[in-house]
Amino acid sequence: MSKREDDCIFCRIAKGEIKSEKVLESNNFFAVLDIHPKSEGHTLIIPKKHFVTLLDIPNNLGQELLEFIKKVASNLMDQKRADGFNIVMNNLECAGQIVRHAHIHVIPRNEGDGIIGMV
């Protein structure tokens, strides 16, 4: 294991070294509630392996990832926590990526929630 991955907060969550509220899991991805949610139910979809950006995620995980995103989003809609949702992915620092382990935000939205500045 390289030092980079030992220091990575999402790798440590993936390994269970840091506690988190996992809401869903597949072979290669897991979903946790964001610790600083933009809205109730704000979820992060995280690959179990350490990839930095979207460009590093292998194409052969594409279908699993799409199905996983849809599952997380539709669960939020079914639980009546959202009338809609934003999918946001920040890639590298200049685009707002703080955690250097690829992750996709699923942000529940409701009419008049006043959330601005998603990108």
Ligand code: 5GP
């Ligand atoms: P970024 O700006 O890198 O796209 O967003 C990183 C996100 O990770 C932020 O929304 C932040 O609140 C969330 N985050 C950072 N550390 C932790 C953590 O230890 N656990 C969880 N569940 N979320 C985290």
Ligand code: ZN
């Ligand atoms: Zn990592």
